[in-house]
Amino acid sequence: MGADTSVLDGLADPPLESYLHQAMRSFLPRTAPYADHITASAANYVSTLAIVLRAVAAMDFLSEGQLQHLLTQGGTPFEQLFGKLAIARELRRHKDRLVVCGCAIGDEWRAVERTGDRRRRTLHALGLDPGLPTIYHSGRYALQHKGQQEVIRAVARLLDDGVHCNVLLHFLTARPLDNPELADLASRHPDLVRVRTEARATTDLMDWALASDLSVFPSKFELDTFLMAMGEAMAAGTIPVATAQRGMAHFQHAYDLESPGAAGLAVRRSFRVDDPLLTQEVYEGLRHLVKLIDTDPERVSALRARSVAVARRFTWDAVARRFLLLFEACLRGAVPATTMGTTFPDVAADAPAAEPCGAAVRKADLVSVRWDSTEATQVEVVFPGSPPEIVALDRQPDGSFAADIPYRGTSRLAMLVTRHDGELAWAELAVP
Numbered sequence: 001m002g003a004d005t006s007v008l009d010g011l012a013d014p015p016l017e018s019y020l021h022q023a024m025r026s027f028l029p030r031t032a033p034y035a036d037h038i039t040a041s042a043a044n045y046v047s048t049l050a051i052v053l054r055a056v057a058a059m060d061f062l063s064e065g066q067l068q069h070l071l072t073q074g075g076t077p078f079e080q081l082f083g084k085l086a087i088a089r090e091l092r093r094h095k096d097r098l099v100v101c102g103c104a105i106g107d108e109w110r111a112v113e114r115t116g117d118r119r120r121r122t123l124h125a126l127g128l129d130p131g132l133p134t135i136y137h138s139g140r141y142a143l144q145h146k147g148q149q150e151v152i153r154a155v156a157r158l159l160d161d162g163v164h165c166n167v168l169l170h171f172l173t174a175r176p177l178d179n180p181e182l183a184d185l186a187s188r189h190p191d192l193v194r195v196r197t198e199a200r201a202t203t204d205l206m207d208w209a210l211a212s213d214l215s216v217f218p219s220k221f222e223l224d225t226f227l228m229a230m231g232e233a234m235a236a237g238t239i240p241v242a243t244a245q246r247g248m249a250h251f252q253h254a255y256d257l258e259s260p261g262a263a264g265l266a267v268r269r270s271f272r273v274d275d276p277l278l279t280q281e282v283y284e285g286l287r288h289l290v291k292l293i294d295t296d297p298e299r300v301s302a303l304r305a306r307s308v309a310v311a312r313r314f315t316w317d318a319v320a321r322r323f324l325l326l327f328e329a330c331l332r333g334a335v336p337a338t339t340m341g342t343t344f345p346d347v348a349a350d351a352p353a354a355e356p357c358g359a360a361v362r363k364a365d366l367v368s369v370r371w372d373s374t375e376a377t378q379v380e381v382v383f384p385g386s387p388p389e390i391v392a393l394d395r396q397p398d399g400s401f402a403a404d405i406p407y408r409g410t411s412r413l414a415m416l417v418t419r420h421d422g423e424l425a426w427a428e429l430a431v432p
Contacts, residue, residue: 011050011086019384020428023414024081026388031077031271032145032221047087053094058326058336062103065246066225068345071098074246075423076222077271077416099340101322103226104314105235108202114210114237122211123166126194133293134166135286136212136238138205139229141173141197144273147218147243147282149181154216154282156185158290159192165290167193168208170200209236213300214289217242218282220270224248234311239303240264241285243278244421252310255421257303263310264303265289268422277377278422360413360429363404367431369393369413371401378418381405390416407431 016025053059061067068074071091073082082088091098123130135155139146148171155167167189171177177197186193209215215238217230225247234240234251242253244266253264265288267281293300322340329339336342358371358379371379371393379401383389393401413429 007051007054008046011046011090013047013085016081016084019410019412020414020426021081021084022384023382023388023416024077024426026384026386027382027390027416028078028081030273030387032223047085047090050087050090053087053090053097056097057330058097058099060099060101060323060326062100062226063247063250064100064343065249067098067100067342069222069246071095072345074345075269075421077424077426080426095342095344096335096337098344099326099336099342101326101340102314102319103228104316104319105228105231105311106202107316109206109232109235110312110315112206112210112236118207119211122207126166126168128166128192128194130211132164132166132192133214133290134168134212135290136168136209136215136233137217138170138208138233139172139217141171141177143179144220145223147220147270147275147278149274150218150270150279150282151216152179152181152185153279154286155193156181156188157279157283158286159185159189161287163287163290165192166212168212169193169195170205170208171195171197172199173197205232206236209233209238212236212238213293213304214238214286215240215242216282216286217248218267218270218278219243219245219248220272220275220278222247222269222271227251231311231314234263234307237304237308239289239300239307241267241282241289243267244269250314252306261306262303263307268420270422271424277418356427356429358415358427358429360431362407362431365407366404367407367413368404369402369429371415371417372399373401373417374399375419376401376417377420380416380418382414382416383408384414 073079120130137151143149182195186195209232215230215233217227217240219227220243222245224245227248230240230242230248230251240251240253242248242264251263252261253266254262255266256262257265265285267285268278270278326336326340329336357373358369361368369381379393381391391403391405393403396402411431413431415427415429416424417427418424
């Protein structure tokens with residue numbers, strides 16, 4: 001098109017055609033961070049992020065966690081492939097341009113007052129019992145990105161198990177919602193569940209949040225960075241159950257509620273569609289906290305106070321001041337990262353692979369695969385293709401994983417290992 005192509009110099013990615021790379025590239029499109037297709041050559045792609053990074057004086061992120069995530073893709077199924085790409089090298093080369101000016105909670109949310117009268121009015125108007133614990137979720141309808149499929153399934157299991165609590169779900173969508181599982185949840189528990197899908201006034205959402213005790217935000221694929229809706233819910237006094245996404249770490253939810261500074265409960269990261277392990281953790285987390293509301297109200301009150309305090313410290317005034325500091329640094333030619341006090345993780349040239357702790361033995365038309373790891377919750381063999389074929393190994397009584405799978409004529413197997421915290425890593429097994 002007549003453009004100066006020198007802006008692309010040095011940005012060509014390697015072919016990435018090894019057997020393990022082909023397996024990664026087949027699997028990754030379903031995980032959102034990487035949209036390559038196995039039938040297309042990686043050499044046909046150029047990183048637009050790298051081009052922007054080369055051209056700007058500074059690049060701003062919404063949270064420290066978002067910056068840390070982008071630099072390494074740590075713990076994601078993309079990490080090992082990402083380290084081979086030109087953009088990983090460019091980010092390391094131009095680290096001095098990377099800054100965090102942040103994001104914030106609107107002043108109207110930071111000023112809300114939580115009262116028993118407002119809670120009772122809101123829940124009575126919805127035909128719900130104010131004496132019951134109440135769970136809240138609000139977000140754009142993005143079933144997999146927002147972990148809403150897991151929310152629906154976890155809540156359904158909770159209510160089916162006889163746990164009595166109100167559930168307020170706001171899924172913002174411009175079209176009529178066609179979700180049989182959600183419709184079934186609402187129809188089976190009409191005395192406990194309320195669902196809204198239309199755009200709603202801020203005061204209406206505030207009423208729902210202020211009437212709630214818990215909020216749930218199991219976002220997946222590391223696609224949420226600041227997650228304003230979670231901060232708003234916390235500022236209104238809900239205790240969150242949310243995934244341990246790096247981009248959301250500033251909200252201080254922790255795996256252990258006894259941890260110093262814990263403002264809510266963290267559950268495993270997830271990079272899977274319809275993740276049953278995440279569903280189970282959301283269910284267990286909500287059940288634990290609902291029980292805590294009845295058995296230990298003082299502890300719940302302390303968690304709520306910490307949740308409010310953490311969320312309300314994020315102000316637009318502070319963000320504006322950081323932007324002014326950044327603009328001044330750029331105008332006088334100072335190093336942005338140094339001026340803004342950016343901290344960086346140690347970035348290795350090669351991402352860590354899963355520790356090889358398995359074996360594959362060919363038996364005629366079958367391959368017996370075994371994987372020994374106390375850290376794994378799931379182990380799969382990924383065969384490249386469009387779509388890829390994924391074979392899960394079965395957990396054995398001794399904690400290992402094993403399966404007999406058809407022999408495909410390959411001398412290697414691509415192994416995808418999921419750890420307890422939801423993070424993933426790839427490894428290869430030789431097939432003798």
